[in-house]
Amino acid sequence: GESVGLHLPTLSVQEGDNSIINCAYSNSASDYFIWYKQESGKGPQFIIDIRSNMDKRQGQRVTVLLNKTVKHLSLQIAATQPGDSAVYFCAENPPNSGYSTLTFGKGTMLLVSP
Amino acid sequence: ETGVTQSPTHLIKTRGQQVTLRCSSQSGHNTVSWYQQALGQGPQFIFQYYREEENGRGNFPPRFSGLQFPNYSSELNVNALELDDSALYLCASSSGREAFFGQGTRLTVV
Numbered sequence: 330g331e332s333v334g335l336h337l338p339t340l341s342v343q344e345g346d347n348s349i350i351n352c353a354y355s356n357s358a359s360d361y362f363i364w365y366k367q368e369s370g371k372g373p374q375f376i377i378d379i380r381s382n383m384d385k386r387q388g389q390r391v392t393v394l395l396n397k398t399v400k401h402l403s404l405q406i407a408a409t410q411p412g413d414s415a416v417y418f419c420a421e422n423p424p425n426s427g428y429s430t431l432t433f434g435k436g437t438m439l440l441v442s443p
Numbered sequence: 444e445t446g447v448t449q450s451p452t453h454l455i456k457t458r459g460q461q462v463t464l465r466c467s468s469q470s471g472h473n474t475v476s477w478y479q480q481a482l483g484q485g486p487q488f489i490f491q492y493y494r495e496e497e498n499g500r501g502n503f504p505p506r507f508s509g510l511q512f513p514n515y516s517s518e519l520n521v522n523a524l525e526l527d528d529s530a531l532y533l534c535a536s537s538s539g540r541e542a543f544f545g546q547g548t549r550l551t552v553v
Binding site for chain 2: 337371372418420435
């Protein structure tokens with residue numbers, strides 16, 4: 330399939346390492362945030378979400394941190410696996426927009442070496 | 444799999460033509476959103492339909508239009524195609540805040 334990762338920031342890690350992907354969001358009034366994973370030739374896949382009344386949320390092997398003071402999100406992936414290789418996008422739900430109306434960040438390509 | 448299906452998967456059109464892309468939403472989801480993703484970029488919001496009405500639109504010209512049907516499936520229509528319309532078109536369905544995406548339609552305008 331075609332690459333979605335041309336000209337994107339890239340994070341290269343070894344299998345088993347922990348990965349941290351960062352994102353700056355644009356609207357200080359956004360109250361809902363999602364991380365998506367997109368593999369080549371596929372649509373974005375939901376990973377984890379967080380509401381603005383939280384600063385941390387954990388899932389299976391993933392943790393999202395929200396710092397509203399500096400409008401920053403991070404996605405932490407524990408024990409990264411080759412199957413985690415993909416482009417990762419953060420997305421925000423701006424205020425006064427419909428539910429599931431999302432503004433996406435630029436994306437980061439994660440490359441995991443065996 | 445998200446249960447959101449899009450057709451066709453790939454399409455080649457000539458500049459100036461019109462195109463219709465289709466999306467079947469996940470069962471029980473009454474909201475459908477369309478996004479355009481250029482190569483190497485994040486998806487950009489085109490518009491959203493809720494119960495057959497457009498209820499939000501991004502910065503796209505009127506030649507991008509849509510429909511939602513009573514079964515909540517949706518169409519995206521693009522008139523007077525331009526070369527810059529070449530992109531992956533994504534449909535997302537939701538019944539709350541979580542949006543689930545289909546695989547997309549890769550449109551190439553030549």
